[in-house]
Amino acid sequence: MPVHRPGSVRPRRLLSAGLLLAALSLGLTAPADAADTARPPRGSAHMGMGVLAHDGQHGTPAPTAATQTEGVDVAGYQGNVDWPTLWSSGVKWAYTKATEGTYYTNPYFAQQYNGSYNVGMIRGAYHFATPDTTSGATQANYFVDHGGGWSKDGRTLPGTLDIEWNPYGAECYGKSASAMVGWIADFLNTYKARTGRDAVIYTAASWWSDCTGNYGGFASANPLWIARYASEVGTLPAGWAYYTAWQYTSSGPTVGDHDRFNGALDRVVALANG
The missing domain is CATH 1.20.5 (Single alpha-helices involved in coiled-coils or other helix-helix interfaces)
Known part of the structure; x- marks a missing residue:
């Protein structure tokens, strides 16, 4: 045993x-x-970051009969931008990422924002929204306080709210369509109260449909900057009969993100002047 x-x-x-x-x-x-x-680190988001992954590439934009004005949008990951080369290539306006949430400011903002202005471009700043971190009003104030303001000098465009796919988690930042519309309205109302200008809205039609229920209530006041990498803009979000700007590629010359303003240069100046 x-x-x-x-x-x-x-x-x-x-x-x-x-x-x-x-x-x-x-x-x-x-x-x-x-x-x-x-997942990318917080602060690394930029305009169109999710377009290729979620909306795809649908061809190369064709020349249009209407007059359009070439622009670019840039962010911190692009570092110091070669503005003279862009100017010489025909780029006449630019937007620079200023902020994200209430935790990030672009370390290259001065070179990008002032550099575009110094070569003769009409320039503006944009904010990458993170509706899951703080309120719309809080983020609008942070944006204005860190480069997103406006002055009537004929060369400064109104600030842009970049509202698109969440690179850090759930597509709609965990919000219902009605809650997302409320968050956006909070941002836009605060921005206008601070600057006197209606902010531009940058978005993609598919994200807008998914996350706002294709809400059309901002179209009367806020210019639309549409993101679609295709031969044409396609169907716009509800309410907007036309777009003000179109981000048509992420692989353009000198810097990747290139845009077309829906009008001649004098219309870009008109938007700057309000």
């Missing part, structure tokens, strides 16, 4: 149980850790 010394079996059982729990724990946490690793 085998003899078991006191305490000789239980430690082995405890060790086995501990190893099993550790293995289960690794199995449960690995997918979440992988997802977190795949």
Whole structure:
């Protein structure tokens, strides 16, 4: 009959149980850790970041009969921008990312915002919205306080609200359509109260439909900057009969994000003047 010394079996059982729990724990946490690793760091978002992934590429824009004015939009990841080359290529207006949420300011903002102005461009600033972090009013104030203001000098465009796919999580930032519309209205109302101008709205039609229920109530006051990498703009979000600007590619010359203003240069100046 085998003899078991006191305490000789239980430690082995405890060790086995501990190893099993550790293995289960690794199995449960690995997918979440992988997802977190795949997400970009906060602050790295920029205009059109999700367009290719969610909306796709639908051809190259064709020349249009109507007069349009070439522009670009830039962000911190592009570093110091070669503004003289862009100016010489026919780019006449530019938007620079100023802020994101209430936790990020673009470290290259001065070079990008002032550099475009110094070569003769009409320039503006944009804010990348994160509706899951703070209120619309809070983010509008942060934007105005960190480069998103406006002055009637004929060379400064009204600020733009960049509202699009969430690069850090759920597409609609965990908000219902009505809550998203409320957040956007909060931002727009605060921005106008601070600057006297109606902000431009940058978005994509598919995201707008998914996350606002294709709300049409902002079209009467807020110019539309539509994102679609295609041969034509396509169907616009509800309410807007026309677009003011179109981001048509993320792979243009000198810097990737190129845009067309829906009108001649004098119309860009008109928007700057309000």
